[in-house]
Amino acid sequence: MQISHGLRGGRTVVSVHNGATIVTHGRGGYVQRAYVTRGGRAYYSRTFYAGGVYHVGIYRGYGWGGHMYYGFYPGVWYHPGFYGWGWHPWGAPVAWGIGAWGWGGAPWWGFYGGWWNPYPVYAAPYYWLTDYLISQQLQAAYAARADANADAMAADAAASGDSGGGGGDAAPVASGPVALTPEVKEAIAQEVKAQLAAQQTQAADQGDAQAAPAAAAAPATASNTPPPALDPSQRTFVVDTGVTVVANGQECALSSGDVITRLTDTPDADNNVNASVSATKKGDCASGQTVAVKVDDLQEMYNHFAENITNGMGELAKKQGTGGMPAAPDTGTQPGAVPPPQPDTTAAAALQQQQQQADQTESQVKQEAASPGGGTQ
Numbered sequence: 001m002q003i004s005h006g007l008r009g010g011r012t013v014v015s016v017h018n019g020a021t022i023v024t025h026g027r028g029g030y031v032q033r034a035y036v037t038r039g040g041r042a043y044y045s046r047t048f049y050a051g052g053v054y055h056v057g058i059y060r061g062y063g064w065g066g067h068m069y070y071g072f073y074p075g076v077w078y079h080p081g082f083y084g085w086g087w088h089p090w091g092a093p094v095a096w097g098i099g100a101w102g103w104g105g106a107p108w109w110g111f112y113g114g115w116w117n118p119y120p121v122y123a124a125p126y127y128w129l130t131d132y133l134i135s136q137q138l139q140a141a142y143a144a145r146a147d148a149n150a151d152a153m154a155a156d157a158a159a160s161g162d163s164g165g166g167g168g169d170a171a172p173v174a175s176g177p178v179a180l181t182p183e184v185k186e187a188i189a190q191e192v193k194a195q196l197a198a199q200q201t202q203a204a205d206q207g208d209a210q211a212a213p214a215a216a217a218a219p220a221t222a223s224n225t226p227p228p229a230l231d232p233s234q235r236t237f238v239v240d241t242g243v244t245v246v247a248n249g250q251e252c253a254l255s256s257g258d259v260i261t262r263l264t265d266t267p268d269a270d271n272n273v274n275a276s277v278s279a280t281k282k283g284d285c286a287s288g289q290t291v292a293v294k295v296d297d298l299q300e301m302y303n304h305f306a307e308n309i310t311n312g313m314g315e316l317a318k319k320q321g322t323g324g325m326p327a328a329p330d331t332g333t334q335p336g337a338v339p340p341p342q343p344d345t346t347a348a349a350a351l352q353q354q355q356q357q358a359d360q361t362e363s364q365v366k367q368e369a370a371s372p373g374g375g376t377q
Helices: 080-087 107-111 125-148 150-160 182-211 295-319 347-370
Strands: 002-005 011-017 020-025 028-038 041-050 053-064 067-073 076-078 236-238 243-247 250-254 259-262 272-279 290-294 333-335
Touching: 002 347, 011 347, 020 347, 028 347, 041 067, 041 347, 067 295, 076 080, 076 182, 080 125, 080 182, 080 295, 107 125, 125 182, 125 236, 125 295, 182 236, 182 259, 182 272, 182 295, 182 333, 236 295, 243 272, 250 290, 272 295, 290 295
Parallel strands: none
Antiparallel strands: 002 011, 011 020, 020 028, 028 041, 041 053, 053 067, 076 333, 236 259, 243 250, 243 290, 259 272, 272 290
């Protein structure tokens, strides 16, 4: 069992039992198990559980440099034309205000009012998806702050341009400078655009494989494929949850919604790569610092980003053709190479048990440290 505490609160516990990886953080977590193998590629199921709700995802295994990584894989794909629509400009910009987003009155929106400016209009779907992704991250950050430490929320509010720290009224769009600069936000938008273009190609491959499996090209094996987090074309990452990194030999924190840019492609002996902090909140690593971040953490940022794009495309599919948004081409779906698994309904009990074991372990360690001679070895 590995127990780690974030510098700004929160605890993550990881263990492996009978081939299942169990990860708890906050009030939820996930259980990962081997699922299926297709064309030499290993796929894993992850059952997430939080707040009484299950959801399950598929992750592809990447054996690279003597280490295993796990990359998000959509269980269902849209037809290629919808992805193409997503990364090409609309004929005319689309206005989509706070009312259309449904953010008005949300505590997180007032709390992070000074963090970023939503676009006043959207020139293309991928810009709409960019604000969707950022809003999802900040909602997660707000929930994590409430979960981990109420005092940390007050400290974060000062960095976010809000004096009350989460009132119910909608905050106006900031007219002055915001922490997430237009340049950094554009870098996020370009990553969204690039992923949609890649998914358009992948979706076409899914269709080809379904139509003529025997003619499909042989896939690369997991052992010679680096994880998406190390793809040279993937540089900008939005932090998904609190992580600890190292800057100039000192630990510092990154929290959900912070943005980093990967600088190096090859992990060092400690499985770290270097990244530059592009946008950050007060109390986190300073903007402009170069930090060492674990590839595992970087991969989880990528996974959350990719999953949010999939979810955002689902929202676009519902909203296209309404509220002044142009209609999209065929938004139908097609099965992928790996069918979605069923949720592991034992996950809730496994996560609860792990939390209890972690509590007991930490209590025991504190008792031993407090006992005579407990800290001398």
